[in-house]
Amino acid sequence: MTANQYPKVLQNILNEKAAGEIFEVIDKGKVLSSSTYIASALRACLDRYKPDMVIVMTGINDISEFAPYGNIPLEETTALKTYKLVKILWGLLTTQRRLYSDSDGRETAIKKSIERTNTFLNPEQFKKQEKIFKEAIEKNPGDSKSLAMLGLLYLRMYPENKFPLATEMFKKAGDIGVDGILGNITYSRLGQFYLDSQQDFAMAEKMFKKAIQIRGKTVWTAGPYFRLGSMYMKQGKFAQAEAILKEGISRDPLNDRLYTKLVACYQQQGEPKMAQWYHCRAERLSDNYYKISLFNNYRSIAQLTAAKGVKLICMNYPMKSIEPLKKMMQSQKNVYFIDNEEVFKNAVANASYEAYFIDNFGGEFGHCTARGNILMAENIANVILNQVLPNQDKPFLPAERIKQATGRQDTNS
Secondary structure (H helix, E strand, C coil): CCCCCHHHHHHHHHHHHCCCCCCCCCCCCCCCCCHHHHHHHHHHHHHHHCCCEEEECCCCCCCCCEEEHHHCCCCCCHHHCCCCHHHHHHHHHHCHHHHHHCHHHHHHHHHHHHHHCCCCCCHHHHHHHHHHHHHHHHHCCCCHHHHHHHHHHHHCCCCCCCHHHHHHHHHHHHHHCCCHHHHHHHHHHHHHHHHHCCCCHHHHHHHHHHHHHCCCCCCCCHHHHHHHHHHHHHCCCHHHHHHHHHHHHHHCCCCHHHHHHHHHHHHHCCCHHHHHHHHHHHHHHHHHEEEHHHHHHHHHHHHHHHHHCCEEEEECCCCCCCHHHHHHCCCCCCEEEECCHHHHHHHHHHCCHHHHECCCCCCCCCCECHHHHHHHHHHHHHHHHHHHCCCCCCCCCCHHHHHHHHCCCCCCC
């Protein structure tokens, strides 16, 4: 989410306000990245750039099971162990006959392999995985699962611009027919392609509905409901959006993104009471449940930065509470937190949502406008200069710039 957004603004603010310090902000944000990717790529980044601090904001793209906060383990879970992607993918292919005849075993193995496509791959690792899937497809051109997995591999190779190849693989897999977890992902991605690249609402709707029709509940269940609901909202079809989002909630009742998208749906219809009701439901979910993958990956990030002597700054998304993140990191020491909830809610209340966000992909928030990026960068700089580096000769007080960005009057004046 940070790619080419607030980091450059942050660098300028820090160098303007810091006394005797020169800052370089290295932007390693990546489109569609999950916390798994960030955690797996971090070691290489630390070794290469040797930073003094790391700022992390992640989780929106995580597809994971949920667990109640009361079950947070004090020690790391086995999910923190690192597995080599090449071995898992190779195992999937070499035991293909067994996996494809045993539904439960097949889905479990495929799920693990999909999760590993979220990890960081260097060029050599990528070529190995590409070769494995291409060889499988060459042997059996009708192997829709290998086509879909190759599409996922290409999808993760941003910024190498392999999206066209990913779409080509998903189209081939979809034409042949693919079910289960991979079917859910394949048709969801095709729907997003027709929506974003071709503005073909009819084909997008068809693909999203195909994904929805795949039976069974997995951690990928909510995706097509969320995307189809978002598309209906763009078209002004709020009744259809409301219906499909509620259907998604009935299948995946712990997915807070469906609730927050409903909040946006009711807000756009001018129904504040319903918006508030679903907002409260979403808040209760985030207060009581956490994504297992996010928990494990944040713990892994904290361990790695601590071992390297690097300060860790954890940040929530705009409009979202910082408390769930603090709960996940409660046993970690020397972690700093940046709260983007109040500053953005005040800004939106004093101006408009559109002044700070270009969309609502996150439900109650979206990708920032230039004005939103300035506000976020100011908020981060405030924490860095006043908390992380407290020995500045002159504390950084961003009230004037935040006032300019939000149109808010100083409450003490």
